[in-house]
Amino acid sequence: MKPMKEKNSHCIDDVPYKHYDWARVVGQNCENIVGYVPVPVGIAGPIPIDGVEYPIPMATTEGALLASTHRGARAISMCGGCHSVVLAEGMTRAPVVGVPTLAEAGALAKFVKEQFPLIKAAFESTTRFGKLLELKPCVVGRKVFLRFRAFTGDAMGMNMVTKGVDKALSVIQEHFPKMEVLALSGNYCTDKKPSAINWIEGRGKSVVCEATVTADVVERVLKTSVDRLVQLNIDKNYIGSAMAGSLGGFNAQAANVVAAVFLATGQDPAQVVESSTCLTSMTKTETGDLIISVTMPSIEVGTVGGGTGLQAQHAMLEMIGCAGANQAQPGANSQLLSRVVAAGVLSAELSLMSGLVAGHLLSAHMKLNRKQH
Numbered sequence: 001m002k003p004m005k006e007k008n009s010h011c012i013d014d015v016p017y018k019h020y021d022w023a024r025v026v027g028q029n030c031e032n033i034v035g036y037v038p039v040p041v042g043i044a045g046p047i048p049i050d051g052v053e054y055p056i057p058m059a060t061t062e063g064a065l066l067a068s069t070h071r072g073a074r075a076i077s078m079c080g081g082c083h084s085v086v087l088a089e090g091m092t093r094a095p096v097v098g099v100p101t102l103a104e105a106g107a108l109a110k111f112v113k114e115q116f117p118l119i120k121a122a123f124e125s126t127t128r129f130g131k132l133l134e135l136k137p138c139v140v141g142r143k144v145f146l147r148f149r150a151f152t153g154d155a156m157g158m159n160m161v162t163k164g165v166d167k168a169l170s171v172i173q174e175h176f177p178k179m180e181v182l183a184l185s186g187n188y189c190t191d192k193k194p195s196a197i198n199w200i201e202g203r204g205k206s207v208v209c210e211a212t213v214t215a216d217v218v219e220r221v222l223k224t225s226v227d228r229l230v231q232l233n234i235d236k237n238y239i240g241s242a243m244a245g246s247l248g249g250f251n252a253q254a255a256n257v258v259a260a261v262f263l264a265t266g267q268d269p270a271q272v273v274e275s276s277t278c279l280t281s282m283t284k285t286e287t288g289d290l291i292i293s294v295t296m297p298s299i300e301v302g303t304v305g306g307g308t309g310l311q312a313q314h315a316m317l318e319m320i321g322c323a324g325a326n327q328a329q330p331g332a333n334s335q336l337l338s339r340v341v342a343a344g345v346l347s348a349e350l351s352l353m354s355g356l357v358a359g360h361l362l363s364a365h366m367k368l369n370r371k372q373h
């Protein structure tokens with residue numbers, strides 16, 4: 001396959017297109033191709049996560065972001081690393097269907113709960129790896145939203161789940177012949193939009209990551225104090241975000257790391273919306289050290305499918321040690337990637353919050369994020 005370079009060459013001469021594996025791209029990743037847009041990629045860390053060191057690959061054009069994440073990772077590493085827990089996982093898809101009466105809407109909601117095994121079997125007949133975990137109905141007048149939640153192994157799972165849902169709906173329709181599928185996605189999923197449902201119930205991987213950073217390292221590496229960090233976390237990430245009416249934005253810069261790791265590892269960049277919802281917590285221990293954690297209920301990542309098979313993105317996943325499908329334990333690779341994302345966010349939160357307390361944000365960005373003319 002040759003890209004459409006010649007056709008549009010009057011305006012896209014500077015867009016590179018050579019030396020790219022187009023055969024892999026076509027039919028999976030892009031249409032109307034004119035080339036590719038190179039984005040610089042760097043590596044923060046490594047950072048020990050649950051006793052093993054991992055690099056954090058990040059693609060970005062924001063100078064100071066890698067330096068900041070690296071500093072946070074270094075401070076955490078000096079104190080023994082971080083710990084993570086994947087609390088839950090499950091990709092969701094919620095079609096909206098219409099029925100002729102409210103009574104039928106109620107009956108449908110009851111049916112999907114009572115006949116879950118039947119629906120699960122239909123869903124799982126479409127995939128080797130997908131496992132339907134839950135089906136939550138939401139009745140609004142004569143419309144019913146059906147939020148399917150499934151384990152998707154090492155895939156992020158949107159195609160997989162949508163395929164399974166389509167099949168499940170055809171089985172439900174046999175029992176509700178007047179049911180009309182209005183759309184395979186009814187926004188109650190919720191994919192690529194801010195929503196309280198993902199923040200409260202989770203989507204993709206729900207991960208918490210924590211580290212204890214000694215007061216000495218806070219002072220030497222981060223140039224601030226535990227007390228000042230804890231206080232700013234309350235003022236900025238809790239009170240400031242509350243006053244702004246924030247939805248899952250109780251953090252300083254989670255989206256910075258999520259976006260950069262997503263680009264570097266072939267994730268769907270639009271899912272940064274919900275994947276970067278995060279609450280950053282900071283407390284002081286009895287011995288005066290800092291406990292910092294990030295709680296991230298909807299990290300949507302995969303190590304197979306999407307852009308994860310592209311050469312450079314695959315190489316980044318290989319470097320972490322989670323490329324492709326985990327044959328021994330499907331899902332273990334994508335879980336590891338979600339923990340690396342959370343550890344990167346933890347590092348960046350620690351460093352930016354320290355930079356803000358110390359008054360270094362502007363000077364760091366003037367030095368690393370703007371060319372001196």
Ligand SMILES: CC(C)(COP(=O)([O-])OP(=O)([O-])OC[C@H]1O[C@@H](n2cnc3c(N)ncnc32)[C@H](O)[C@@H]1OP(=O)([O-])[O-])[C@@H](O)C(=O)NCCC(=O)NCCSC(=O)C[C@@](C)(O)CC(=O)[O-]
Pocket residue numbers: 062064065066067068069070071074221222223252253256351352355356360361364365368
């Ligand atoms: C820039 C630093 C790290 C300097 O930090 P520093 O403490 O002055 O630097 P240092 O020279 O003393 O070095 C300390 C460690 O930082 C790292 N480090 C230091 N410099 C580099 C570098 N050039 N390249 C790579 N790593 C670097 C490195 O790990 C080093 O240790 P070493 O390994 O040398 O022993 C610090 O001032 C900082 O982190 N500032 C905050 C900047 C930041 O977080 N920017 C992120 C984007 S802000 C944004 O987009 C979101 C925002 C702000 O709008 C959100 C909001 O509303 O809050």
Ligand SMILES: NC(=O)C1=CN([C@@H]2O[C@H](COP(=O)(O)OP(=O)(O)OC[C@H]3O[C@@H](n4cnc5c(N)ncnc54)[C@H](OP(=O)(O)O)[C@@H]3O)[C@@H](O)[C@H]2O)C=CC1
Pocket residue numbers: 126127128129130152153154155156157158159160161162191268302304305306307324325326330331
């Ligand atoms: N359809 C939609 O509505 C949306 C699609 N997307 C896009 O969907 C794509 C991602 O979809 P996704 O389903 O993740 O990927 P793919 O569509 O690439 O499908 C991945 C498939 O890989 C197979 N597979 C092999 N090994 C494993 C393993 N260990 N674990 C899991 N699956 C394995 C599975 O096949 P099998 O199931 O046959 O067993 C799985 O369905 C991205 O490009 C994203 O941008 C994003 C948002 C919405």
